[in-house]
Amino acid sequence: MTPGARFIRARWLIGLVFLTMPVSAQIPRFDIPRSEIQLSSLPHSETFFDVLGRRAAVLGRQDGDMEVWIYPFQIVRQLQLQFQLPDMHEPLPLKRYIARIETTPERTTIRYSHPLFLLQQHIFIPIDQPAVIQLLEIDTYTPFELYVSFLPSLQPMWPAGMGGQYAFWNADLSGYILSESRRKINAFIGSFAGRRRSTPPAHALSQKPNLYSLTVHPDSVRKQFIPIIITADFQSREACLARADSLRQTLPKWFEATRAYYQRFLGRTLSLKGTPLDTALIWNKLALHRGLVCNPDLGCGLVAGFGPSGAGRRPGFAWFFGGDGFINSFAMTAYGDLDGVRQSFEFFIRYQRNDGKMPHEISQSVGMLDWFGEYPYGYIHGDTTPYFLAAMENYFRHTADSAFVRRYADAIRKAYRWSRSTDSDGDGLMENTLAGLGASELGSLREASGVDIFLAAIGIQAWRSTASLAAVLGDAALERDARHWYVTGQKQLDRKFWNARRGHYNFSLTRSGRPNPELTAWSSFPVIFDLLPADRARRALQPLASSRINTDWGSRMLSSDSPAYDPLAYNNGAVWPFLTGFVIQALFRQHHALAGLQALRNLSQWITVDAPGVMPEVISGEYFRPLDTSVPHQLFSSSGFVAGLLRGLLGIDIDVPNRTLTLRPHLPPHWKTFEIHNIPLGEDRLSLRIRQTADAFYLKILEAPSVNWTLAVQPAFGAFAGLRNAPFPAAVSLERTESDTHLCFTIRTNQMQEMRLKVNDPLRVWPEYEPPQWGQPNRQMKVIYTKRVNDRTLELKLEAPGGSRKTLRFFAYGPVEVKGARIQGDRIFIDFPETDVHFVQKTIRVKWTVRSHSL
Numbered sequence: 144m145t146p147g148a149r150f151i152r153a154r155w156l157i158g159l160v161f162l163t164m165p166v167s168a169q170i171p172r173f174d175i176p177r178s179e180i181q182l183s184s185l186p187h188s189e190t191f192f193d194v195l196g197r198r199a200a201v202l203g204r205q206d207g208d209m210e211v212w213i214y215p216f217q218i219v220r221q222l223q224l225q226f227q228l229p230d231m232h233e234p235l236p237l238k239r240y241i242a243r244i245e246t247t248p249e250r251t252t253i254r255y256s257h258p259l260f261l262l263q264q265h266i267f268i269p270i271d272q273p274a275v276i277q278l279l280e281i282d283t284y285t286p287f288e289l290y291v292s293f294l295p296s297l298q299p300m301w302p303a304g305m306g307g308q309y310a311f312w313n314a315d316l317s318g319y320i321l322s323e324s325r326r327k328i329n330a331f332i333g334s335f336a337g338r339r340r341s342t343p344p345a346h347a348l349s350q351k352p353n354l355y356s357l358t359v360h361p362d363s364v365r366k367q368f369i370p371i372i373i374t375a376d377f378q379s380r381e382a383c384l385a386r387a388d389s390l391r392q393t394l395p396k397w398f399e400a401t402r403a404y405y406q407r408f409l410g411r412t413l414s415l416k417g418t419p420l421d422t423a424l425i426w427n428k429l430a431l432h433r434g435l436v437c438n439p440d441l442g443c444g445l446v447a448g449f450g451p452s453g454a455g456r457r458p459g460f461a462w463f464f465g466g467d468g469f470i471n472s473f474a475m476t477a478y479g480d481l482d483g484v485r486q487s488f489e490f491f492i493r494y495q496r497n498d499g500k501m502p503h504e505i506s507q508s509v510g511m512l513d514w515f516g517e518y519p520y521g522y523i524h525g526d527t528t529p530y531f532l533a534a535m536e537n538y539f540r541h542t543a544d545s546a547f548v549r550r551y552a553d554a555i556r557k558a559y560r561w562s563r564s565t566d567s568d569g570d571g572l573m574e575n576t577l578a579g580l581g582a583s584e585l586g587s588l589r590e591a592s593g594v595d596i597f598l599a600a601i602g603i604q605a606w607r608s609t610a611s612l613a614a615v616l617g618d619a620a621l622e623r624d625a626r627h628w629y630v631t632g633q634k635q636l637d638r639k640f641w642n643a644r645r646g647h648y649n650f651s652l653t654r655s656g657r658p659n660p661e662l663t664a665w666s667s668f669p670v671i672f673d674l675l676p677a678d679r680a681r682r683a684l685q686p687l688a689s690s691r692i693n694t695d696w697g698s699r700m701l702s703s704d705s706p707a708y709d710p711l712a713y714n715n716g717a718v719w720p721f722l723t724g725f726v727i728q729a730l731f732r733q734h735h736a737l738a739g740l741q742a743l744r745n746l747s748q749w750i751t752v753d754a755p756g757v758m759p760e761v762i763s764g765e766y767f768r769p770l771d772t773s774v775p776h777q778l779f780s781s782s783g784f785v786a787g788l789l790r791g792l793l794g795i796d797i798d799v800p801n802r803t804l805t806l807r808p809h810l811p812p813h814w815k816t817f818e819i820h821n822i823p824l825g826e827d828r829l830s831l832r833i834r835q836t837a838d839a840f841y842l843k844i845l846e847a848p849s850v851n852w853t854l855a856v857q858p859a860f861g862a863f864a865g866l867r868n869a870p871f872p873a874a875v876s877l878e879r880t881e882s883d884t885h886l887c888f889t890i891r892t893n894q895m896q897e898m899r900l901k902v903n904d905p906l907r908v909w910p911e912y913e914p915p916q917w918g919q920p921n922r923q924m925k926v927i928y929t930k931r932v933n934d935r936t937l938e939l940k941l942e943a944p945g946g947s948r949k950t951l952r953f954f955a956y957g958p959v960e961v962k963g964a965r966i967q968g969d970r971i972f973i974d975f976p977e978t979d980v981h982f983v984q985k986t987i988r989v990k991w992t993v994r995s996h997s998l
Contacts, residue, residue, distance in 0.1 A: 169367035196268030207238030215507035225290035248405035303508030417817030423747035440510025444490030474782035479823030499557030525578025529605030536608030571632025573602035600669035670729035695915035710764030724783020736809035963987035
């Protein structure tokens with residue numbers, strides 16, 4: 144027989160086998176639409192991706208291998224597709240033909256391109272179902288055999304374990320059932336068609352992949368999806384199989400429900416239109432929101448992150464972390480996910496210790512072991528409890544939900560008493576030696592700490608927050624006590640941590656009471672709560688804007704000139720996006736907008752340069768790539784970006800109890816027109832448009848809240864800005880800092896829908912943005928400070944690699960002179976001399992020659 148005849152006969156035989164398959168094996172194709180915010184990239188074999196729901200997760204690499212979780216169990220691992228053409232002796236992995244990865248809010252699609260067929264693997268998870276659905280959309284020139292390969296697991300998440308698992312083929316359902324000796328915990332994986340291609344052991348899980356195959360014929364698959372359904376039930380086998388069959392019959396409904404869910408979420412939360420950061424905000428909101436997980440034994444709460452589990456069944460940090468949840472709540476309230484915040488708080492309050500300490504870490508397998516008795520991690524952190532108090536007060540400011548505060552009054556009082564018990568010397572500062580871990584978990588910073596600046600600052604903020612919550616509760620004694628300790632602690636924080644010689648705040652007091660003068664990014668944290676004198680705070684932020692801390696991809700925890708610095712060390716030099724978020728908020732809070740904007744734009748790059756739509760936990764301190772040990776989808780990394788954007792750059796401050804919204808934006812000059820939609824005012828919303836030109840500032844309310852609100856607007860302009868004949872009915876005041884000018888006015892939302900300020904802003908200067916390059920070292924120019932020298936001269940202290948030429952952009956009303964640099968057109972070029980050190984500092988002055996108008 145000729146090769147051509149053998150090929151024709153093989154095609155006929157495969158088609159014959161295919162025609163004998165049950166009709167139920169395939170699902171009529173339905174529309175899987177593109178998304179306006181779809182992320183699309185070429186595959187990188189080691190790059191992570193995830194698909195998440197409340198009760199299930201797919202965690203994979205872009206080489207096509209993935210593991211499936213139905214909480215709290217890993218169901219299968221090394222799940223992948225294989226194929227066998229008629230003239231092939233054995234199947235080959237399909238992953239070598241991956242052409243593209245597409246990510247939308249509701250699904251991830253892996254696109255495989257073979258010379259004879261195109262296969263799209265659409266993966267989605269119904270939001271509240273313990274199930275994973277894969278829809279295979281195939282166009283093919285020739286019949287072929289498609290294999291589904293996986294290693295069965297049915298193991299609980301770390302640190303629990305279980306034995307006695309087995310897997311077997313169910314001929315009636317044409318799929319594998321995974322179970323254990325009691326037949327209580329069961330899972331199903333199959334397509335309701337196909338043939339078994341492996342023979343598992345009778346009473347154990349195979350160490351080789353389990354396989355089943357389906358025959359793909361061009362005519363039959365053209366209008367059909369082939370489904371792969373994975374589900375589980377932890378009470379009975381019957382319920383598991385009934386759910387699998389129900390899902391098979393209703394797949395279009397579940398896909399549309401999943402898509403509609405994310406559309407509603409994005410439609411009701413804060414969004415931007417017209418800025419370079421619109422898409423980054425959307426994906427970082429989704430990255431946070433998808434961290435809300437429901438466990439059948441524990442309930443629903445916020446986990447910390449997601450990543451491949453490896454051999455240890457630790458899928459990133461996909462279990463519950465109290466401190467992360469309270470940190471993330473400041474971002475989530477800012478964009479309006481109030482239900483998610485409530486659920487998260489209620490989860491952690493359930494596990495509050497009797498003495499008031501809040502939980503740090505709760506494994507998803509707590510229902511199977513004595514987590515709090517036999518493992519040391521449950522309450523190891525000291526900062527979680529005061530952060531709970533600060534987060535509760537922040538939640539109340541965003542909701543005026545006094546009923547929620549009263550419901551958990553006991554938890555608030557207990558948390559306050561426990562936190563106060565960790566201040567042995569009565570200086571208002573919590574102590575690591577009594578409370579537990581704070582800013583550092585590993586390395587020399589932790590070993591020396593008696594009181595670190597992070598724990599001290601969050602404790603002081605907790606005293607202030609408790610005083611506010613006590614007022615809601617009508618507890619005058621608690622309010623007086625908390626306010627006293629707030630005032631005491633704030634004074635002592637500045638007195639004990641300020642390092643006048645070095646011009647920054649020390650990292651900690653050692654156990655002996657001596658200062659530990661290390662420069663760390665943690666010194667930004669008290670600035671975002673206004674706990675430090677403004678003049679010292681501004682000075683202390685300058686070294687954080689320098690290359691000692693600041694890289695092109697975020698802030699190092701520890702300065703690179705420290706003897707203890709190690710770029711790979713978790714707490715001694717690596718870059719943390721969540722900590723960068725604190726730095727960004729502090730920079731904008733103290734009007735260092737140029738450094739703040741550059742750091743914010745750097746964080747925004749992550750949604751497309753690595754795992755799509757998410758941000759990693761920790762990155763090298765020297766090169767733009769995550770550590771090998773980094774969790775690729777870390778929630779508080781995304782909250783760093785979101786809080787830096789909404790609370791920092793836009794300066795959004797929401798006070799629902801007093802119906803006051805303050806906007807203090809530091810807008811880049813090139814943001815000409817943009818819109819903010821769905822600013823969350825409790826259950827109400829406000830949308831507005833901002834437009835700025837060389838001589839005017841416009842604000843128009845697009846959607847007003849249903850009740851009257853006070854809107855306080857304080858936009859920042861250049862250091863020399865003033866007003867020009869503004870026919871504006873509201874009183875406008877002027878507030879100058881050393882680096883910018885704020886024009887401050889207040890309106891009532893039911894009295895005015897549009898306003899215009901005629902502004903004289905004669906000089907604006909900003910760095911030309913250089914996106915970080917994957918795998919490259921620190922190269923961007925850093926803006927250490929900008930300040931007004933006199934009424935016509937602006938001074939900038941800059942830093943860049945020696946031997947490099949960097950660029951500033953500017954606009955001015957008249958001629959400009961520069962000292963220390965060269966002007967060409969609308970750019971200023973700065974040459975940094977070659978030296979023995981990597982980064983070189985240089986100070987330039989920009990002088991304009993037309994006097995500004997004053998108020």
